[in-house]
Amino acid sequence: xxxxxxxxxxGGGQLGRMFxxxxxxxxxxxxxLDPDPNAPCSTIADRFVQGSLxxxxxxxxxxxxxxxxxxxxxxxxxxxxxTLKEQGxxxxxxxxVLRIIQDKGLxxxxxxxxxxxxxxxxLLNGKADLxxxxxxxxxxxxxxxxxxxxxxxxxxxxxxxxxxxxxxxCVLEKHVRIAKELxxxxxxxxxxxxxxxxxxxxxxxxxxxxxxxxxxxARVDNGTLERATELAMRVADAFGAPxxxxxxxxxxxxxxxxxxxxxxRAHNSGHHTIEACASSQFDQLLRCYLTWPIGSxxxxxxxxxxxxxxxxxxxxxxxxxxxxxxxxxxxxxHLYGKQRTRTGRKMGHVSVVAPDEASVDAALALIKxxxxxxxxxA
Amino acid sequence: xxxxxxxxxxGGGQLGRMFxxxxxxxxxxxxxLDPDPNAPCSTIADRFVQGSLxxxxxxxxxxxxxxxxxxxxxxxxxxxxxTLKEQGxxxxxxxxVLRIIQDKGLxxxxxxxxxxxxxxxxLLNGKADLxxxxxxxxxxxxxxxxxxxxxxxxxxxxxxxxxxxxxxxCVLEKHVRIAKELxxxxxxxxxxxxxxxxxxxxxxxxxxxxxxxxxxxARVDNGTLERATELAMRVADAFGAPxxxxxxxxxxxxxxxxxxxxxxRAHNSGHHTIEACASSQFDQLLRCYLTWPIGSxxxxxxxxxxxxxxxxxxxxxxxxxxxxxxxxxxxxxHLYGKQRTRTGRKMGHVSVVAPDEASVDAALALIKxxxxxxxxxA
Numbered sequence: 001x002x003x004x005x006x007x008x009x010x011g012g013g014q015l016g017r018m019f020x021x022x023x024x025x026x027x028x029x030x031x032x033l034d035p036d037p038n039a040p041c042s043t044i045a046d047r048f049v050q051g052s053l054x055x056x057x058x059x060x061x062x063x064x065x066x067x068x069x070x071x072x073x074x075x076x077x078x079x080x081x082x083t084l085k086e087q088g089x090x091x092x093x094x095x096x097v098l099r100i101i102q103d104k105g106l107x108x109x110x111x112x113x114x115x116x117x118x119x120x121x122x123l124l125n126g127k128a129d130l131x132x133x134x135x136x137x138x139x140x141x142x143x144x145x146x147x148x149x150x151x152x153x154x155x156x157x158x159x160x161x162x163x164x165x166x167x168x169x170c171v172l173e174k175h176v177r178i179a180k181e182l183x184x185x186x187x188x189x190x191x192x193x194x195x196x197x198x199x200x201x202x203x204x205x206x207x208x209x210x211x212x213x214x215x216x217x218a219r220v221d222n223g224t225l226e227r228a229t230e231l232a233m234r235v236a237d238a239f240g241a242p243x244x245x246x247x248x249x250x251x252x253x254x255x256x257x258x259x260x261x262x263x264x265r266a267h268n269s270g271h272h273t274i275e276a277c278a279s280s281q282f283d284q285l286l287r288c289y290l291t292w293p294i295g296s297x298x299x300x301x302x303x304x305x306x307x308x309x310x311x312x313x314x315x316x317x318x319x320x321x322x323x324x325x326x327x328x329x330x331x332x333x334h335l336y337g338k339q340r341t342r343t344g345r346k347m348g349h350v351s352v353v354a355p356d357e358a359s360v361d362a363a364l365a366l367i368k369x370x371x372x373x374x375x376x377x378a
Numbered sequence: 379x380x381x382x383x384x385x386x387x388x389g390g391g392q393l394g395r396m397f398x399x400x401x402x403x404x405x406x407x408x409x410x411l412d413p414d415p416n417a418p419c420s421t422i423a424d425r426f427v428q429g430s431l432x433x434x435x436x437x438x439x440x441x442x443x444x445x446x447x448x449x450x451x452x453x454x455x456x457x458x459x460x461t462l463k464e465q466g467x468x469x470x471x472x473x474x475v476l477r478i479i480q481d482k483g484l485x486x487x488x489x490x491x492x493x494x495x496x497x498x499x500x501l502l503n504g505k506a507d508l509x510x511x512x513x514x515x516x517x518x519x520x521x522x523x524x525x526x527x528x529x530x531x532x533x534x535x536x537x538x539x540x541x542x543x544x545x546x547x548c549v550l551e552k553h554v555r556i557a558k559e560l561x562x563x564x565x566x567x568x569x570x571x572x573x574x575x576x577x578x579x580x581x582x583x584x585x586x587x588x589x590x591x592x593x594x595x596a597r598v599d600n601g602t603l604e605r606a607t608e609l610a611m612r613v614a615d616a617f618g619a620p621x622x623x624x625x626x627x628x629x630x631x632x633x634x635x636x637x638x639x640x641x642x643r644a645h646n647s648g649h650h651t652i653e654a655c656a657s658s659q660f661d662q663l664l665r666c667y668l669t670w671p672i673g674s675x676x677x678x679x680x681x682x683x684x685x686x687x688x689x690x691x692x693x694x695x696x697x698x699x700x701x702x703x704x705x706x707x708x709x710x711x712h713l714y715g716k717q718r719t720r721t722g723r724k725m726g727h728v729s730v731v732a733p734d735e736a737s738v739d740a741a742l743a744l745i746k747x748x749x750x751x752x753x754x755x756a
């Protein structure tokens with residue numbers, strides 16, 4: 001690299017925006033590609049290009065002058081990433097990592113192959129194959145590709161409901177009784193050195209299948225914290241390429257920890273790290289891109305994060321209860337600058353860092369009670 | 379205000395850049411005026427205008443569509459701010475506050491009038507008047523207007539050196555024996571509510587007359603911490619308008635605390651607040667602008683900040699020792715994105731947040747030993 005390093009980011013949503021917010025304090029140049037001309041990164045990228053992330057030609061052209069190519073979303077052209085890597089660019093995640101992760105079937109097989117505990121599963125070509133696997137019912141049927149934030153996932157109670165299942169290549173996963181959902185973000189440097197954030201506990205909104213809020217560290221026994229960390233490290237080690245790995249896990253009611261899925265990028269489960277940790281997930285990602293040393297993932301205090309998800313339909317967003325939450329010590333509001341809200345859309349988040357867990361809980365309860373995003377009334 | 383609030387910022391240097399870095403996580407629109415087309419804010423402001431900050435017409439036109447007008451540097455047209463205030467915009471600092479602060483003579487008289495301890499002084503029309511005030515020698519002669527970062531300030535040892543003094547309206551201040559230099563940043567809300575950060579200790583580079591590094595909190599006895607905080611609160615209360623007041627003070631070798639000068643804006647002495655405090659000085663400023671509640675100034679851990687000042691002449695900047703410092707836990711590098719370095723120019727800073735003061739000191743020593751910015755060798 002000569003001069004300021006150029007990072008080409010595929011995707012310009014809130015993850016990209018938070019990445020840029022941190023990257024602004026270093027002397028780097030960030031280019032962003034996104035199909036939405038009003039994407040949250042569009043006004044702050046050094047260069048913003050509107051275009052498809054799936055189209056190999058578009059992606060290769062966009063990143064032609066970059067030193068590093070990164071992603072903000074998994075649904076990008078792997079073919080383009082392979083070409084860019086062949087051109088000598090540093091591509092993070094590695095195209096092979098992304099190829100596996102894009103396909104929930106390959107991903108499950110990857111865990112099984114590496115002896116990483118995951119829920120029982122089978123790959124199916126379509127729903128006709130379901131009948132032969134009623135030992136895995138009740139379970140979840142997941143489309144192998146294209147799913148996101150709960151889309152492409154359906155519960156199957158028993159063989160009687162098979163007709164309702166969508167068709168095409170999918171994974172049937174046996175339902176496990178979940179005590180808690182955990183996540184660990186691991187940073188892997190180009191040297192192979194790794195660091196991990198303390199495991200967090202994610203509480204889902206069942207209706208939207210999005211994270212409602214999270215607590216860091218997770219409130220589980222030390223043995224479970226250690227197992228979750230060790231498993232996440234094994235996942236990153238199995239992938240064996242530099243980058244950030246957000247490993248989502250189930251803690252079963254039997255006390256087992258199972259890997260659910262991995263995102264090879266900054267992740268909703270790490271938003272609290274912006275304020276709670278010495279080096280945030282976005283800072284670590286930049287360090288990976290530029291082969292800088294891994295930052296410290298340490299947190300001095302417990303923290304929590306609440307997702308601000310649009311409610312009440314579509315329109316120009318209005319934040320309700322902002323003053324109430326901004327008055328709470330250690331509370332940080334993040335709005336993603338999206339011009340339209342709609343029910344279920346991630347519009348922002350609120351994090352809280354507090355001296356103790358009771359204060360984190362009190363703040364989270366207040367945030368949930370007071371704060372929401374809805375369409376502005378005309 | 380309807381829609382996103384528009385903040386017009388006069389000055390687009392590093393303070394503006396760090397202000398925007400924080401403001402990006404809220405849904406606000408930021409316009410910046412600066413004479414330098416390559417100013418650090420030029421690429422990230424929602425709207426950037428190149429133009430003079432001194433020219434009233436330019437400033438009034440620039441801020442025509444803003445809801446709030448703020449400053450990043452004191453040398454701006456007060457006349458324009460008065461006009462903008464009359465137009466109903468929220469102007470922070472208040473033009474009257476800025477008028478007093480721009481003139482070191484008025485500023486000293488303001489402290490004297492409000493019974494705020496400050497070093498003995500007299501206002502002079504020119505150096506011919508010096509002879510009548512040799513009771514204030516040795517002292518410092520300061521130009522009443524136009525000084526910055528040590529420019530416009532000269533020490534006067536005795537009457538024999540009067541001929542070397544620059545001429546024009548100035549303040550002669552008696553030299554006081556300084557044990558430490560302290561600073562306290564006070565936030566004053568539109569409601570009159572106030573909060574302050576813990577006093578910091580600034581260690582100057584005598585050669586450049588810039589802050590070399592700071593430690594937060596200052597390492598002085600509790601009585602001194604309380605006096606410094608109380609004095610800074612009195613200064614903000616005397617000004618009586620919303621905004622941020624960075625109050626610089628001398629702790630004399632007799633244990634007295636004297637107010638030296640005040641900046642009505644974000645300030646170098648508050649850079650550590652970005653990582654060390656729940657709400658940073660830049661966040662507080664935004665809250666003042668938008669009449670949001672004051673944030674928490676609390677810090678969970680001690681911290682330090684080292685200014686990265688250009689050395690070795692002029693050119694395209696190159697950071698030396700970056701890897702060494704990025705490897706230290708809790709260290710945060712900030713580069714301001716300036717395209718040219720020159721000796722004495724503030725190019726960035728490094729902050730450190732650590733579990734204890736000894737770790738802060740160790741990190742500061744390592745940063746100072748390892749890290750510098752110099753022109754890139756051709």
